[in-house]
Amino acid sequence: xxxxxxxxxxxxxxxxxxxxxxxxxxxxxxxxxxxxxxxxxxxxxxxxxxxxxxxxxxxxxxxxxxxxxxxxxxxxxxxxxxxxxxxxxxxxxxxxxxxxxxxxxxxxxx
Numbered sequence: 001x002x003x004x005x006x007x008x009x010x011x012x013x014x015x016x017x018x019x020x021x022x023x024x025x026x027x028x029x030x031x032x033x034x035x036x037x038x039x040x041x042x043x044x045x046x047x048x049x050x051x052x053x054x055x056x057x058x059x060x061x062x063x064x065x066x067x068x069x070x071x072x073x074x075x076x077x078x079x080x081x082x083x084x085x086x087x088x089x090x091x092x093x094x095x096x097x098x099x100x101x102x103x104x105x106x107x108x109x110x
Contacts, residue, residue: 001030001053001071002080007038007046010063014052014071031062031070042077049080 003014006021013029015021020028032052034042053076060070 002049002051003029005032005045005048005050005052005077007032007034007043009036012036012038013062013067014050018049026066027068029067030056031060031067032074033060033070033072034074045077045079051078051080052076 001014003016004018004021005014006012012032012034013021013026014032015025015029017028033054038046052071052074054071054074056069057072058069060072061067062070
């Protein structure tokens, strides 16, 4: 599978697109079973597009059943660097600020 990898507490997932993560569209993602906290070999690909291989499980839907399924028993995780498009999201959104960003005031990327 190729997608945007986000590793965070109760939210390890591979999204179809980076914007799906930014808008928290978990239906467009699969849970990635790497445990918590992920080790350094997984974290180096956090917030990047990746090529991921493993066993898909349609019945296991991750934290609170929020995802379309899960990928378990990972056998491959590599960066995916072909045709990389510019970032669509404000990187500050990845840090989950306590207050919601105001795009007009904070200059969020559209």
